[in-house]
Structures are given as C-alpha cells and as structure tokens.
Amino acid sequence: MPELPEVELVTRFLRSLVCGQRIVRAELVRARLAPHSTPEEFAGALSGTQIKLVARRGKHILFSLDNDRTLVTHLRMSGRFMLLNSDDENPRFTHAVFHFQDGVRLVFQDQRHFGFMRIARTTEIADLPEVKKLAPEPLSDEFSVEYLRASLRASNRAIKEFLIDQSRVCGLGNIYAAEALFLAQVHPSKRTSTLSRQRTALLHQAIREIITEAIDAGSTLNADPSDSDSAYYGGEYERYWRVYAREGLPCVECGAAIKRLKQAGRSTFYCPKCQKR
DNA sequence: ACCCTCACCTGCACGC
DNA sequence: TGCGTGCAGGTGAGGG
Numbered sequence A: 001m002p003e004l005p006e007v008e009l010v011t012r013f014l015r016s017l018v019c020g021q022r023i024v025r026a027e028l029v030r031a032r033l034a035p036h037s038t039p040e041e042f043a044g045a046l047s048g049t050q051i052k053l054v055a056r057r058g059k060h061i062l063f064s065l066d067n068d069r070t071l072v073t074h075l076r077m078s079g080r081f082m083l084l085n086s087d088d089e090n091p092r093f094t095h096a097v098f099h100f101q102d103g104v105r106l107v108f109q110d111q112r113h114f115g116f117m118r119i120a121r122t123t124e125i126a127d128l129p130e131v132k133k134l135a136p137e138p139l140s141d142e143f144s145v146e147y148l149r150a151s152l153r154a155s156n157r158a159i160k161e162f163l164i165d166q167s168r169v170c171g172l173g174n175i176y177a178a179e180a181l182f183l184a185q186v187h188p189s190k191r192t193s194t195l196s197r198q199r200t201a202l203l204h205q206a207i208r209e210i211i212t213e214a215i216d217a218g219s220t221l222n223a224d225p226s227d228s229d230s231a232y233y234g235g236e237y238e239r240y241w242r243v244y245a246r247e248g249l250p251c252v253e254c255g256a257a258i259k260r261l262k263q264a265g266r267s268t269f270y271c272p273k274c275q276k277r
Numbered sequence B: 001a002c003c004c005t006c007a008c009c010t011g012c013a014c015g016c
Numbered sequence C: 001t002g003c004g005t006g007c008a009g010g011t012g013a014g015g016g
Helices: A004-018 A039-046 A122-127 A145-153 A159-163 A174-184 A197-220 A236-240
Strands: A025-028 A051-057 A060-065 A069-074 A079-084 A094-099 A105-110 A116-121 A259-263 A266-270
Touching: A004 A051, A004 A060, A004 A079, A004 A105, A004 A197, A025 A039, A039 A069, A039 A116, A060 A122, A069 A122, A116 A122, A145 A197, A159 A174, A174 A197, A174 A266, A197 A236
Parallel strands: none
Antiparallel strands: A025 A094, A051 A060, A060 A069, A069 A116, A079 A105, A094 A105, A259 A266
C-alpha cells in the first residue's frame, strides 16, 4: 500500500507517539519478519532500549535506539503499525510487538507477510544493501534536474518502470509514478533516454509536486496509523488520484477515457490524449 | 550491467 | 452460495 507520502505520514505519527518511549519488552511473533536475527536476538537487542528518533529513508522507517542500534522496517504492501492498549487484543497477522510502559504497545501487523525488519548498528545503516542502493530523496537538493537527466540517459527502459525503480528515483510506487507521468504529460511507455531536457525538468517538478501534494493532503486528513478509522487506511486518498485506478473514466484535463496498460506485470493508467510518447 | 519474470502471502471482486 | 481466476499500492532473487 504505502509509497513515500504514506510512509512519511506514518513516520510522523510514530515519531509523535513513540519517540522517547522505552521498549520494556519486544516480541518477534513471526520469525521471518526479521530474517537476519533469531527471535531471541531480536527481543534481546530491543528490550530495555529507548527510542530516540524515528526517521524515514525511501519507504523504510528507521527507529534509532539508545544502544547504538537502529531498527530498520519496511511496510511493503500491507504492513501497518498500531498503538494498542492492554485491553486490546493483538489483531490477526501480528508479526512483532513492542511493549512500552503502562501496558501500551506498538504492534506490527501485516496481512500479506511481505514486511521486513532488521536491526543494525546505527553507524552502518547507510551501508545496508537495501539502503545503499536507494536514489537520493526526491525532495532533497541532491535530487536535481541534472541528477534525473543523467539517470534517465543512463537507461533506456520504459519511463514508468524507471520511476518505480528505487535505485533511480526513490519513494515512488505504482500509483505516484502514474500520477507524476500524468502531471508531466509523458506517456508511460516512453523510453527514458528520449526525454527532452525540457520534459525532464517538467517531470522533475511533477515528481516533487505529486509527493508534496499527497503528504499535505494526508496531514489534513486523518492519517493516524493507530486509528482504525484512519482516512489513510480507509481509502480517502483515492479522491486525489487523477489517473490511477480510473480506467474508462474521463480524464480530469481533457475528458478522454483513461487507459490501462500492463508494464512488467503491473497496471499503469494514463490519458491517451494528454500523455505523449 | 541491464532487463524481465517470478515468488513471497492473503483477501477480495468478479464471472460462471 | 460456492468455486475458480485474476488482481492488489513492494521488492529481491535468479535467469537470460
């Protein structure tokens, strides 16, 4: 489910909810969630530590602890953090639990079992393979038009596939890649190396715009991950989509019917009139 | 080095 | 109602 904007919102909520909390006890319920450690090692490394910072890198959420370790997490498709009280039961598909003082606990729940956690030394986070490969943060100065242009020219794939490759542009997934291409009026099948300088600048702007817009929209909606009525999980975001999941519906710009095509096994949505090859 | 397909899971919408 | 099929927003491993 989550792409950069959603992960950013979850990170902000977690930061406000669990920063400074001490993990009295940690449980790895499903061992394969954290394949680099045994459940005992996982519990041992976290129990008794205090959460100092909650940060985001790409679609990863990082909890840095007061023992020079960082818990690296990824929600993948269906991962979700929930803050529960002692009278709440663990939901189905609970894979990890972090107990705080006063019976409050943070639960990691993941229906599709794709989520991922790993504990690493804080000083070594940047060298972890899954972090090291990430392109610059799209809202950072490092993600410049020049960076994007060089990266586009180094490849010749369909641009939509390029945009969801985290080592090229990080944070976009299937939805926001389609949305950014619509904003920049670029056809998803266009080859990356054929993008003009001017169109590259438009795409660069569109990527930042689409991410910023989604974060802003989310922060005004109820995107609290600990709330089961959260707009984020309730699908409120969908009303911001211009092309995604709108096959057959009229384009918001020109009225033409939105089309769908399959790229690398995934659906892409686009306006056949607005988006040129 | 790149590019593509598949696998990892469960649930849901759909058609028969 | 029940069952089979295909699909879902992410990513890595493994093949060519």
